[in-house]
Amino acid sequence: MPDGSLGSPLLTRSTLPGLRRGRGAVSNPANRFERSRTDTFDDGWGTLAEALADLPPLATSLTRDASRSALSWNDSPDIGFDRSVNPYKGCEHGCIYCYARPTHAWIGLSPGLDFESRLMFKPEVATLLEKELSKPGYTPRPIALGSNTDPYQPVERTLGLTRQVLEVLDRFNHPVTIVTKSAGVLRDMDILTRMAARNLVQVCLSVTTLDNRLARIMEPRAAAPLRRLAAMHELSRAGIPVGVLVAPVIPGVNDAEMEKVLEASHAHGARAAGYVLLRLPLEIRQMFEDWLNAHMPDRAARVLALVRETRAGRAYDSRFGIRQTGTGPYADMLASRFAVAMKRLGLDKARENGGLDCSRFVVPGVEARQLELL
Template sequence: MNDNGDPNSLPPQARKGRGALSNRSGRFEAETREAFDDGWGSLDELPERVPTTLSIDTAKTVISYNQSPDVPFDRSINPYRGCEHGCAYCFARPSHAYLGLSPGLDFETRLFYKPDAPELLREELRARRYRPAPIALGINTDAYQPVERRLGLTRRILDVLQETRHPVSIVTKSALIERDLDILQAMAAEGLAQVAVSVTTLKAELARRLEPRAAAPRRRLQVVERLAAAGIPVSVLVAPLIPMLNDEELEKILAASREAGAVDAGYVLLRLPRELHELFAEWLRRHEPLKAERVLLRIFEARGGKAYDSTFGARMTGTGAYADLLGQRFKLAYKRQAFPGAPDFNLSLFRPPPAGGQMDLFW
């Protein structure tokens, strides 16, 4: 029997290599989808694996701007919509509802990409009114998710940024970033590139269930080590911290990251906006049934009695006793590990792309 009390309604089904258990309808849909046992053996036909499909995103611009005081950048580029890493907690899942798709399985299996992103970037950097500031690459969804290995879209974007000597910051949980060490190392030598590696847990078994297609925790620390050895300023983002699942690992993750060569660190408390609340609750009840309700209760306590509070200044860290304790623990551990902090970006080297084969003499 499912949560709605219908004996014929099927419980969410785990699929190999996928994080979401269901394909709940997005908030803009007029109808809802629900798995149902019709008595004709249809359960035997449920596929064990759900294939990934790719479609072209026809966006006319590639740089997105924001005015949020909670993030250290005002512009970003996301080459992909949807993410095959399949992280059960991903805050970007609700964005798939704008496409008429589910933030559940659709988000991690029906992907969109911008094949002309490098060309669009050139046009936007060429605009006379453009002034350089660090571009955050792959913030909504990982720019180094598995499909990037085949498409190479992120590398082409980096080529444009290197050519124009434009500063870039990257957040990823993928070892594929090592493919682009040559570009990142050259840019970092001029103060133009920094990387943050997301490390959610050091427990391989938990990571396998939470982030089914992302790099293993040990491999991510190896990425930190290799980036640092190449002279690239690398930070670690402990995100998200989930009550009673990985929050006790905060100090251990910071210590392991510092030992690997990280120069800075940050953390984010789990956020459950819109459809993500029910999707993550499904995941908890399936994978952590004995902890599920206590985890959700603690999240609500840290979010003012709601699944999510979008208030600036609180949405990343929460409020209340539990959130305050996390903040204190982070500050103490950060100080204990003596993180030196990331260096400033160099904004003085930027040169816009050439127009008509020649540099703009009046820039």
């Protein structure tokens, strides 16, 4: 597989001192709300390089989240859902480009290594969700599962909070969309198959690259690309609607693979597709630049120039409607390539989220209690 669009070799972690094995970020910057910051520098004695030469693996810690609600709401005009559930804050997958990284600053942690190693989990998320869905006047619309951090990141294997959420949605006949980079979604095939039979679920696998080497440095703890494709095949074979999200598309890194990712995903059962251009809000800009200079120093300047070309000369443009796709000739070319590939593969005929059935929603036990009054 190609390693990107410029053809230069990727550096390995063995050649890059200071990088943590199995982690994506190469730094742990202070969050934007702190009044002071510290910078590491060598005092001239060469001790810094020695200290960073062989860092031990960074363990993952878990902290209980005391949130009193399960549903998060948004009114963004360019997002296809208005409510979501996130059982976890932070994500072990360690994707360097993750747009959710800056949210860790809200809890006083760094969007860097803290985001992928210091996780928050919501032990009561299923109970809270059940209460919110049972409130009088609740109007069902598809809930997005995995909108901020991956619902099937490694810790889900032991905590099982995503499965608990799905069990609630299954009982309430509530529609849900899932986005994940993990083959762990297959562990919930029993629930997903039942919900798919009632047109209550759609699953989207995010595939950034087909190159294992590139995937290991961009998203070190996510499932390998071939495992994601295999998961698509299993989901599709079970009758569960599945799609692919080519995200993010990084100019000069993985953009040359767009058509190949779509073709491979279609061959494995994907019948819907989308893409998102690289987003670098807030702290992510410098973190991405640090990562790029560490792993791809020969192409870093070119990649950053292309990114600015798609963002009107800036590192990021947060305006609704264009933040997902960018502007300018390079962004237009990506959009055209995507549209042509979609049409060629027949993916442009895919059903939107609105195709999920909201009419089946019912609060368990309500009908029985109503009959008792007769």
